[in-house]
Amino acid sequence: MPTLFHHPMSSSSRFVRLILSEYGFPVELIEEQPWEKRREFLALNPAATLPVYVDDSMRALCGPAVLMEFLDETHGVLKRERRLFAEDPFQRAEIRRLTEWFLAKMEQDVTRPLVRERVYKLQMTAAQGGGAPDSKALRTARSNIRQHMKYLSWLAGSRPWLAGDRLTYADLAAAACISVLDYLGEIDWAETPIAKEWYQRLKSRPSFRPLLAERVRGLTPVSHYADLDF
Amino acid sequence: MPTLFHHPMSSSSRFVRLILSEYGFPVELIEEQPWEKRREFLALNPAATLPVYVDDSMRALCGPAVLMEFLDETHGVLKRERRLFAEDPFQRAEIRRLTEWFLAKMEQDVTRPLVRERVYKLQMTAAQGGGAPDSKALRTARSNIRQHMKYLSWLAGSRPWLAGDRLTYADLAAAACISVLDYLGEIDWAETPIAKEWYQRLKSRPSFRPLLAERVRGLTPVSHYADLDF
Structure with missing residues (x-):
């Protein structure tokens, strides 16, 4: 199952969790304290921002702007009237x-x-x-x-x-x-x-x-x- | 002709000018001093960031992230190997x-x-x-x-x-x-x-x-x- 590194008080983490939930896409949540700048976390995202999504092939996608586009391209386009993005x-x-x-x-x-x-x-x-x-x-x-x-x-x-x-x-x-x-x-x-x-x-x-x-x-x-x- | 509000020392303005130029898309440049927060400029972009693109129907598009996506959707997709974005x-x-x-x-x-x-x-x-x-x-x-x-x-x-x-x-x-x-x-x-x-x-x-x-x-x-x- 893909993983989402998040913090409960991070707006961007909540935003991506809402998208995933609206699309019925389960992820494993891991709480990250971004100020700790853990080496393993920086290896996934050198910008140290949240959230970071790691897919089953261990590819990392970082930040709300990148993730919203990726989730639209890979899932949203198939959702018709439940798509969270527009066509125009x-x-x-x-x-x-x-x-x-x-x-x-x-x-x-x-x-x-x-x-x-x-x-x-x-x-x-x-x-x-x-x-x-x-x-x-x-x-x-x-x-x-x-x-x-x-x-x-x-x-x-x-x-x-x-x-x-x-x-x-x-x-x-x-x-x-x-x-x-x-x-x-x-x-x-x-x-x-x-x-x-x-x-x-x-x-x-x-x-x-x-x-x-x-x-x-x-x-x-x-x-x-x-x-x-x- | 569309207009681009920019500043010569704004990286994001330069970025959008490079895209437009690579795609051979002429715009009229207007230099904006963002710190002045002109009322007319804020009406186009309440975030007061540069650049702002205004099309021939006076629709404003604000900031590099919005503009790069818009220019890809409306121009880039037609450029084949000259497209500045990927398909995957x-x-x-x-x-x-x-x-x-x-x-x-x-x-x-x-x-x-x-x-x-x-x-x-x-x-x-x-x-x-x-x-x-x-x-x-x-x-x-x-x-x-x-x-x-x-x-x-x-x-x-x-x-x-x-x-x-x-x-x-x-x-x-x-x-x-x-x-x-x-x-x-x-x-x-x-x-x-x-x-x-x-x-x-x-x-x-x-x-x-x-x-x-x-x-x-x-x-x-x-x-x-x-x-x-x-």
């Missing part, structure tokens, strides 16, 4: 733009600093950079959330799904990212009813169940995290 | 991985800080963050170059082209990035003969000529910059 090149471009928005831009502005300060630093040794969260980094990331949630609400309010008429990678990327922030209690749902309605739809999909059941050591999720009606 | 999904994954390596990882470790400190800050006002380069940022970026050039040499030494048997997006991405650093005189070619031989091949392609002829205001390139035999 302009629609494909929009799906890619939004996926990158949530997994690169929102990641950089919000998710990466919050996860680093609030999750990774708890598990890191002092030599690895562990310790108390940097309150300035937290403040900056939190002040960026509002703008990103506004954009998400705008997208969710103007289209049935984020990139158009059907569920695509763009929804899974955004939901992966939001689910990490929601675990950490960083999202004020009262402020964003439109985004909330969209996230409720995503959260209710069977592909989401394993993510909602998962717990990070030493870090309890916000009380509504696994509620479908929050 | 694993080879495609490797081309995407390397393109991301040079335009995201090397960009973050080396190119973005050097260009910001040495080029953009010269043109920025004080309010935009302009001024003297930060010597610590320069030092960190420069110490990262060596490791990246080692990896490039390893790739160039173990395969005819960076991603395999033929010229692909991976070569254009690496060459775009290297050409920016070479303009700034940041590459010690005596140290990396294998990478040099590979870069000579790239530099000699007609698609490279416009890049070698271009000059940034107030910044003279290193003396060998446009020499094909450097």
Whole structure:
């Protein structure tokens, strides 16, 4: 069975797990602490990013952008109306733009600093950079959330799904990212009813169940995290 | 004619210009100063990244990853042996991985800080963050170059082209990035003969000529910059 190296608080790992689950494609999950930079892991992915997918012939595929394209080329094209990508090149471009928005831009502005300060630093040794969260980094990331949630609400309010008429990678990327922030209690749902309605739809999909059941050591999720009606 | 918003010292802009030129696809170039965050530019690309391609129907496509896929889907597939992408999904994954390596990882470790400190800050006002380069940022970026050039040499030494048997997006991405650093005189070619031989091949392609002829205001390139035999 193929293997996926992931971290439960990595948006990109969650994104790829959602794709695999939507396509009914089983993988063995191995939790990787990316800050450890294990030699064996770097041999698979010199960029040290997550997730990394290793197929049965030990070929490694690294990162969400590479994996979403690969999974579309090898599986998505056969799925007809369940395909998570579009056929039209302009629609494909929009799906890619939004996926990158949530997994690169929102990641950089919000998710990466919050996860680093609030999750990774708890598990890191002092030599690895562990310790108390940097309150300035937290403040900056939190002040960026509002703008990103506004954009998400705008997208969710103007289209049935984020990139158009059907569920695509763009929804899974955004939901992966939001689910990490929601675990950490960083999202004020009262402020964003439109985004909330969209996230409720995503959260209710069977592909989401394993993510909602998962717990990070030493870090309890916000009380509504696994509620479908929050 | 379609338009490409670019900056002469942006690796990703150079990468897309090389693709368009290899495919003989004319565009009108408009130089954009990304730090200005012009309202009209943000309307085209809320992420404010370069390059942005605007087609004749005023549809905007943003960033190198989206554009390379779009140009392959709409042009590359017709180019047979001149196609800059592969057919096999694993080879495609490797081309995407390397393109991301040079335009995201090397960009973050080396190119973005050097260009910001040495080029953009010269043109920025004080309010935009302009001024003297930060010597610590320069030092960190420069110490990262060596490791990246080692990896490039390893790739160039173990395969005819960076991603395999033929010229692909991976070569254009690496060459775009290297050409920016070479303009700034940041590459010690005596140290990396294998990478040099590979870069000579790239530099000699007609698609490279416009890049070698271009000059940034107030910044003279290193003396060998446009020499094909450097």
